[in-house]
Each structure stands twice: as structure tokens, then as C-alpha cells.
Amino acid sequence: MKQLQCATFEGIDAKKVEVQFSATKGLPAFTIVGMANTAITESKERVKSALLSNSFTFPPKRLTVNLAPSDLRKEGSHFDLPIAALIALGNYEGEIGDWYVFGELGLDGNVTENTLLYPIILSLANQGAITRAIVPAVSLPKLSKIPGIEFFGVNSLTDTLNLLRAEELPQSQSHVSSFDFNHVTHNHQNYYFHQHYPLDFSEIKGQEHAKRSALIAACGMHNLLLEGSPGSGKSMIAKRLVHIMPPLHNDEMLECAKLEILEGKEPTFTPSRPFRSPHHSSTGASIFGGGAHKAQIGEVGLAHGGILFFDELPHFSKTVLEALREPLEDRHIRISRVNTKVTYDANFLFVAAMNPCPCGNLFSTSVACRCSDLEISRYKSRLSDPFLDRIDLYVQMHAVSSEDKPSVTSRDLHAIVRQAFLRQKQRGQERLNGALSDAEITQYCPLNSEVQQVIDQAIGRFGLSFRAVSRVLKVARTIADIEGEDNIGKAHLLEALSYRKR
Structure with a gap:
């Protein structure tokens, strides 16, 4: 049994899917199992046409493609390429390695783009689950902005098969950052911004x-x-x-x-x-x-x-x-x-x-x-x-x-x-500041005795809840940052209190 890696989108995160293939004795048939949606089941016709257009002859066997895990719903036309590649490599005895493969197939075997590729691969990268992938060449300008992954762009099913069988891999398309914007730097990290103000x-x-x-x-x-x-x-x-x-x-x-x-x-x-x-x-x-x-x-x-x-x-x-x-x-x-x-x-x-x-x-x-x-x-x-x-x-x-x-x-x-x-x-x-936790408020919003007295009086006078007190302190911390002060002062806290609805 041969297999390649792919993924499906669930909510806003990607889930890894193993595309498995086997050819067994029996009446000739081509079956895809594993809770595949309509776009994947329809891929049988695209895969057949792409393989036949590239001089591939279907063996007189029962061909089964399994998308594991079987209890996860899968969707997307990007499963075309790994399915077709596994069928074409059915008689190949060499190792094909641990590859992620994505791409939709045209009837002539050309590889086209799928809109979900970018969020899927970005999610896999954030999970640390992917290091190299075969993707449509047309998608490289977008995908190459994702760091930590080697991308190999292909234009056709033939290119994919040559890549999977290659003993020596060609030059990959690694992370290419084309972010040429104004930025500020902290701890060797760039934070980008623009200075275009249409409004x-x-x-x-x-x-x-x-x-x-x-x-x-x-x-x-x-x-x-x-x-x-x-x-x-x-x-x-x-x-x-x-x-x-x-x-x-x-x-x-x-x-x-x-x-x-x-x-x-x-x-x-x-x-x-x-x-x-x-x-x-x-x-x-x-x-x-x-x-x-x-x-x-x-x-x-x-x-x-x-x-x-x-x-x-x-x-x-x-x-x-x-x-x-x-x-x-x-x-x-x-x-x-x-x-x-x-x-x-x-x-x-x-x-x-x-x-x-x-x-x-x-x-x-x-x-x-x-x-x-x-x-x-x-x-x-x-x-x-x-x-x-x-x-x-x-x-x-x-x-x-x-x-x-x-x-x-x-x-x-x-x-x-x-x-x-x-x-x-x-x-x-x-x-x-607006997203600080209670522990971080204690750490980053210390108050001297005069400022603490002001907040204590405000709690009694305005009936502030614990949530309201936390939000007042976070606003006061931001006001102090705007004024360039290291510590929250009385004026900062009073201004923050003035913004509370009473």
C-alpha cells in the first residue's frame, strides 16, 4: 500500500489526511472511501481523464483510495493530485517519501489552483506538521510567503510523478518574504505598517x-x-x-x-x-x-x-x-x-x-x-x-x-x-494592553499608594465591578504609554475613569 499526505479544512484549522491506495484482485472498479464530499467523489472522473490523457492504462483490478482518518469529513478538489499520483505509481517499487501533495487536476492532466490551499497549508505550518509540499506552480507567489516549508511547484501530473520518483530533488521554492513596507523593530522582529490614509x-x-x-x-x-x-x-x-x-x-x-x-x-x-x-x-x-x-x-x-x-x-x-x-x-x-x-x-x-x-x-x-x-x-x-x-x-x-x-x-x-x-x-x-490577563495587569499596571487610593474611592462611589476595575487599569496603562510614562499616575487613572459609562 502506498500513501501520500494531504489535508482538509475543518472550521478554521486544517486536519491532516493520509491518502492511501491499494489495487486488489476483483472486478475492475475505482472507489474512494473515507467520508469524502461530492467534490472528492467527482474527482474520479477528473483523475481518470488526466491519467488516460497522459498514456496511463488502468490495470484490470479493483482500485481503492482511502482517506484516513475515516471519521473525518473531507472536502476540496485539491485531493485530485495525490489520488492520481498514487494510482499512476501503483507499480513503482521505489520509495516515494513523506510528501504533502495538493492540487486540482484538469481533464488534460494540468494542475490548477484551489482557493483553500493557502489557509490549509498556513494552518499546517502553525501546527508544525509540514516541512515540504508539492503544490500548483501558479500558487507559489502566495504560498512561498509561509515560512518553514519547502515548496515544489508543478504544472502537470507528469511533473508530479517525475518529482516523486526523482532520486535528487530540484531546487525548492522556500520562504520568500516580499514584504517591503515601513516597519518598526523590536528584538530582531519586524512589525509592519503603512502610511497610506485614504480616510x-x-x-x-x-x-x-x-x-x-x-x-x-x-x-x-x-x-x-x-x-x-x-x-x-x-x-x-x-x-x-x-x-x-x-x-x-x-x-x-x-x-x-x-x-x-x-x-x-x-x-x-x-x-x-x-x-x-x-x-x-x-x-x-x-x-x-x-x-x-x-x-x-x-x-x-x-x-x-x-x-x-x-x-x-x-x-x-x-x-x-x-x-x-x-x-x-x-x-x-x-x-x-x-x-x-x-x-x-x-x-x-x-x-x-x-x-x-x-x-x-x-x-x-x-x-x-x-x-x-x-x-x-x-x-x-x-x-x-x-x-x-x-x-x-x-x-x-x-x-x-x-x-x-x-x-x-x-x-x-x-x-x-x-x-x-x-x-x-x-x-x-x-x-x-486591552488583552492583558489578570496576572499581567498585576505585573504591568502597578499602582502607588496615591493612585491606589483613587481607584478604591472610585469602586465605592461608582460601584465598579472587578471587571470594570481591570478595564480601567488597562486603559490607564495605555494612557500612560501615550504620555511616555513608565508608571500609571493619578491623571492617567482619572482620565480612564472618565470614560466609564455611569
């Missing part, structure tokens, strides 16, 4: 308090809620925030490219974080992921490493808002179904915008609010206290004035974000 903070007039909160949110990945009248600039700030986010490590850029592919886009391999903005009418399954037989990734998972923006926050369903509490706290989302259970990383910056009342004019100085107290109470009661407790920065935006002027550019804010990012890295933090 600039200079276009926002006034709203200095909101701009300050956006800067703090970007520096530490703190959740932000903007409340203000229609047209006050809430969405403008949210859409510009993504362009001043912290720099990305090489591995994070590869993860962002994987999310682009899972969304159906061509990967860009740029230091741009994702920005997801689902409509308030979106279903829970589209936001969190789901499916009857296969758990698909949702908006929360696609926002990993970037921004998840909820405009018109109170109009989202109560079920969605309450379910959002888990990823906001734990930084991951778990989808459980009868047939599958999948956990997605969901470490994103949550930004939300809302009106102060149903008509939106409660904060207006020129237009009268038409809402009754009961309507306003019902509107705001859609946001529960446990949900609001997970919001780090709450900002009320004032109405637009003719005296408002532009004050700061995205380039200036981005420079401050990079400086704060380096301060966090230089302290030895693996994660940004």
Missing part, C-alpha cells in the same frame, strides 16, 4: 474628546462606544480608526491574508487590519458563524486582529448583543453543533455607535427631541449592564458647530500609536 482624521472637525478616545482605543485595542446625534461624526471616526492601528507582525499579516481568502477575496499581504461592519439586520449565524453540518466562520471571526464595527448598536437584536459578551471577554468564539464544535479566535477591537434616543436629537441644541422618557428608556435598555461593563471607552459626542476646525491628521495619530506599541513590547508584553 484621514483631518477631515473630522472638532470632536477632540472622541478623537482622544479613538487614539487610546487604537493604542491598546480597547472597546469603544460612541454616542451622539446623527451627523456628529461617529461613523467617520470608526472608519478612520482602522488606518491608525498598531503594526502587524509577519505571522499576523499571514493570518489576515487567510481571513481574506475565507471571505472569498484575493489576499493582499499588506499590513492592513480587517474592518467588519455587519448591518443591524444580520442574523446571529452570519455574525458569529454556524451551519448545520459545517461551522462556517462569521463576522466576529473575520474581524480577528482588526475592528468589528456595530453602527446603530441598539437596533441589533438582544440575542446578538448578549452573545457578543463572550468574544468581548474571552477573545474567542465557540460554535457548537451536533455534528461539529469549532473555536475561532476573535481578538478584535469592538467599536459601536448609537444615537442618544430613537429620534437622535436628545443631545442637540437646535432641534427638539420628540421622544418620551419611556421611549428613551426602552431604547437604552436594549444594552444590558453586563454588555456595557465590557466597554472600555464610552464617549458622548457633542453636536456639530460652525466653529469646529480640523486639529490632527491620521499620520500624527499613527505615529503616537506606534510609539505606544513599542513601549508595550519593550515591557515584555506579548499582547496589547
Whole structure:
């Protein structure tokens, strides 16, 4: 029995699959077993045509291809190439080695690309399960950005067979980093960023308090809620925030490219974080992921490493808002179904915008609010206290004035974000301030007696929960980083407390 290695996609991770082949005596037949989906069972016809087009004669035997483990559902046309290669090598007596082989076959035996190859191989690389692979030559520009793997590109089934039978391997395509972006360096690690700002903070007039909160949110990945009248600039700030986010490590850029592919886009391999903005009418399954037989990734998972923006926050369903509490706290989302259970990383910056009342004019100085107290109470009661407790920065935006002027550019804010990012890295933090654990808060957010007295008074006066205290300390730590201070001061803590919703 001969075998090659392949893999299938389950949720957001790849699972190793052994493609096994045997030819036994019996009536001529060609069977694929091992819980293969339609795309794989249909590969029999593609494999037959590709082999016959390359002068291969099927033996008068019973040909069986097994995809192990047999209790794992497999999908994808990239199984074509290993199946065809094993059948063609049926009489080959030499060793073919431990190879990963991926590729879809055309009827003439040419190897074509499969969209799932990049996320599959990146997942295998993160697991340390793959060191070399045979892939379509057309996929090399994308795949070669994954480090630690030797890639051998092939254009046809014949090229694959020659490679598997070769005593001496040709030159492989190893990791080729073409990331030619601006970067900052810490501990010999590059963190990439761009200085292209298609949407600039200079276009926002006034709203200095909101701009300050956006800067703090970007520096530490703190959740932000903007409340203000229609047209006050809430969405403008949210859409510009993504362009001043912290720099990305090489591995994070590869993860962002994987999310682009899972969304159906061509990967860009740029230091741009994702920005997801689902409509308030979106279903829970589209936001969190789901499916009857296969758990698909949702908006929360696609926002990993970037921004998840909820405009018109109170109009989202109560079920969605309450379910959002888990990823906001734990930084991951778990989808459980009868047939599958999948956990997605969901470490994103949550930004939300809302009106102060149903008509939106409660904060207006020129237009009268038409809402009754009961309507306003019902509107705001859609946001529960446990949900609001997970919001780090709450900002009320004032109405637009003719005296408002532009004050700061995205380039200036981005420079401050990079400086704060380096301060966090230089302290030895693996994660940004917004994601610090309780133990890391104790380590990186020490308080002197004066500052401790302030937080103790705030706990009694405002009834802060343990979660709220932790989030206040993390925001204060970020404010201190922006100001270039090593320790959290009284002013930093007071400013952090001013952003808590009461």
C-alpha cells in the first residue's frame, strides 16, 4: 500500500489526511472511501481523464483510495493530485517519501489552483506538521510567503510523478518574504505598517474628546462606544480608526491574508487590519458563524486582529448583543453543533455607535427631541449592564458647530500609536494592553499608594465591578504609554475613569 499526505479544512484549522491506495484482485472498479464530499467523489472522473490523457492504462483490478482518518469529513478538489499520483505509481517499487501533495487536476492532466490551499497549508505550518509540499506552480507567489516549508511547484501530473520518483530533488521554492513596507523593530522582529490614509482624521472637525478616545482605543485595542446625534461624526471616526492601528507582525499579516481568502477575496499581504461592519439586520449565524453540518466562520471571526464595527448598536437584536459578551471577554468564539464544535479566535477591537434616543436629537441644541422618557428608556435598555461593563471607552459626542476646525491628521495619530506599541513590547508584553490577563495587569499596571487610593474611592462611589476595575487599569496603562510614562499616575487613572459609562 502506498500513501501520500494531504489535508482538509475543518472550521478554521486544517486536519491532516493520509491518502492511501491499494489495487486488489476483483472486478475492475475505482472507489474512494473515507467520508469524502461530492467534490472528492467527482474527482474520479477528473483523475481518470488526466491519467488516460497522459498514456496511463488502468490495470484490470479493483482500485481503492482511502482517506484516513475515516471519521473525518473531507472536502476540496485539491485531493485530485495525490489520488492520481498514487494510482499512476501503483507499480513503482521505489520509495516515494513523506510528501504533502495538493492540487486540482484538469481533464488534460494540468494542475490548477484551489482557493483553500493557502489557509490549509498556513494552518499546517502553525501546527508544525509540514516541512515540504508539492503544490500548483501558479500558487507559489502566495504560498512561498509561509515560512518553514519547502515548496515544489508543478504544472502537470507528469511533473508530479517525475518529482516523486526523482532520486535528487530540484531546487525548492522556500520562504520568500516580499514584504517591503515601513516597519518598526523590536528584538530582531519586524512589525509592519503603512502610511497610506485614504480616510484621514483631518477631515473630522472638532470632536477632540472622541478623537482622544479613538487614539487610546487604537493604542491598546480597547472597546469603544460612541454616542451622539446623527451627523456628529461617529461613523467617520470608526472608519478612520482602522488606518491608525498598531503594526502587524509577519505571522499576523499571514493570518489576515487567510481571513481574506475565507471571505472569498484575493489576499493582499499588506499590513492592513480587517474592518467588519455587519448591518443591524444580520442574523446571529452570519455574525458569529454556524451551519448545520459545517461551522462556517462569521463576522466576529473575520474581524480577528482588526475592528468589528456595530453602527446603530441598539437596533441589533438582544440575542446578538448578549452573545457578543463572550468574544468581548474571552477573545474567542465557540460554535457548537451536533455534528461539529469549532473555536475561532476573535481578538478584535469592538467599536459601536448609537444615537442618544430613537429620534437622535436628545443631545442637540437646535432641534427638539420628540421622544418620551419611556421611549428613551426602552431604547437604552436594549444594552444590558453586563454588555456595557465590557466597554472600555464610552464617549458622548457633542453636536456639530460652525466653529469646529480640523486639529490632527491620521499620520500624527499613527505615529503616537506606534510609539505606544513599542513601549508595550519593550515591557515584555506579548499582547496589547486591552488583552492583558489578570496576572499581567498585576505585573504591568502597578499602582502607588496615591493612585491606589483613587481607584478604591472610585469602586465605592461608582460601584465598579472587578471587571470594570481591570478595564480601567488597562486603559490607564495605555494612557500612560501615550504620555511616555513608565508608571500609571493619578491623571492617567482619572482620565480612564472618565470614560466609564455611569
